[in-house]
Amino acid sequence: MTLYGVPLSPFVRKVLLVAHELDITLDTIEVPPHSDDPDFRRISVTGRIPAFSDGSIELVDSSGISRYLIMQADSDLMGGQDPRRQAQIVGWERFADDDLAPALTDVFIERVVKPVRLGQPTDESVVEVALQRKLPPVWGRLERLLTVGGAWLVDGEFSYADLVLGTHLASAELARALPNESDYPSIVSWHRRIQSRAAYSSMMESV
Template structure:
């Protein structure tokens, strides 16, 4: 049985979960308290990070590498374009969200408001929260600009770039930190992804002590 060691409200883990679900690869989900690393956990990934995917005798880490591996072994429901230019654009946007968006927004909002309490690291830093709330506007505007020119973020087909972005935004939407009224085109894009069967398990996630926003699981939000 395939097994994914994960944290429910992690954009990197959600990105892998979405890819697995789209490709209809069954997996057992195992929550991992990465902030209390056990010897077994560090043997699976010495970097001490999730997600970690175990498939047969292979144990894999790093969400982008995992997703591209899954694309290679299960090309049905393709999430990467066939042409080099298209693959470049998908990888560029995946890096944008997993690096720039993560550092400027996700780490400033989700990690401050949720992760600090869950991991016992204290209270939110209001300065970081304020910075994250300001920076997300820039990123939402950029996404809307892309979607004004394309059907999906990286082009005219849904790709891993869309799932990477949606993984981050879904975590922030859980705590009601996304202004969906800012751009109608962005809300429509998210509604299309949110309504996919692969997304439903994410909408059922519950974090102890942090109930989701009232609209979180509503497909007609």
């Protein structure tokens, strides 16, 4: 099985986290978005990463690829046969990908992608806007959501929902933009729990 993309992308990291959690080894071909690698572009018409192939099966989108890996492995990570659990996991993925990820984009680009990948300086004014205005409402919402549950997001049991939140908190960790413990204790303790998983450490080593 081959994964195309770079682990700086939270969506590529999501698939890596799933693979590590399931003990699946993926061959990775490091291509940035819009690479003209012909195999990558055949699969990813939009040029977005990640793309994936398993023999003749070719997939795009981190959600679809993750679902494929989890179902192939006959794992319950996606909520098993329980409709409520499955639905709640989808809800967490929407929050993580659609609300949290966009709020983190600017600070991640400025503090990680520009200096590390592009050799460009960080624009601190963009970082300030992200830290002061974009992130606090989303951290506030996440803190409230986390206060309700147990150790893990859905029924206190580890699931794919934890992996999707984990990949985006990894962006915050890499960008030194995690929220502070006094205002957001539930986020910080949840982050410590995901950090203690071997899959999270393995994923972080590849970044």
